[in-house]
Amino acid sequence: MEKFIELLTYTIPAIVTGAVAYYFFMNHTDFEKQRLNLSFLKENQKAALPIRLQAYERMTLYLERINPSKLLLRITSINNDKEAYVLSIINTIEQEFEHNLAQQIYISDKCWSVIITSKNATIQLIKQTEQNEEVKTAQELREAVLKKMLESTPPSTTALAFIKNEVKSFI
Numbered sequence: 337m338e339k340f341i342e343l344l345t346y347t348i349p350a351i352v353t354g355a356v357a358y359y360f361f362m363n364h365t366d367f368e369k370q371r372l373n374l375s376f377l378k379e380n381q382k383a384a385l386p387i388r389l390q391a392y393e394r395m396t397l398y399l400e401r402i403n404p405s406k407l408l409l410r411i412t413s414i415n416n417d418k419e420a421y422v423l424s425i426i427n428t429i430e431q432e433f434e435h436n437l438a439q440q441i442y443i444s445d446k447c448w449s450v451i452i453t454s455k456n457a458t459i460q461l462i463k464q465t466e467q468n469e470e471v472k473t474a475q476e477l478r479e480a481v482l483k484k485m486l487e488s489t490p491p492s493t494t495a496l497a498f499i500k501n502e503v504k505s506f507i
Contacts, residue, residue, distance in 0.1 A: 451499075
């Protein structure tokens with residue numbers, strides 16, 4: 337019995353010391369894993385930031401280009417046919433949007449939704465103006481849309497403000 341007690345007096349401290357060492361070793365390894373993951377994440381964010389900014393820049397350019405006041409000055413009617421002019425404007429908006437579709441990978445879902453809403457609102461504004469019976473020619477359509485833009489804020493301006501706020505949040 338004495339030998340058993342003597343064995344326990346040597347074994348218990350060794351087991352306690354081993355358990356404490358194991359605990360500290362596991363905590364240290366977990367901490368190092370977290371530190372390594374954080375370091376890797378920071379490096380990825382540094383590399384991705386220029387790409388994300390470029391995506392926001394391209395979408396800003398898109399929104400500037402679909403601003404009705406700028407769009408109507410850039411696209412002119414060939415034969416003053418209102419319907420053909422509206423189709424030309426809408427096709428231009430859609431083509432530019434399709435050209436920038438890949439940018440959605442780099443921007444937030446909420447921002448992408450705001451951009452789509454702005455695009456659709458701009459198209460809707462032009463279609464509503466086309467349906468006005470007082471507007472008979474492409475030139476009258478241009479004038480009517482431009483008058484509306486003087487009275488209210490273009491959808492693209494609201495989306496641009498959203499983009500600017502979002503970019504400020506991660507810079």
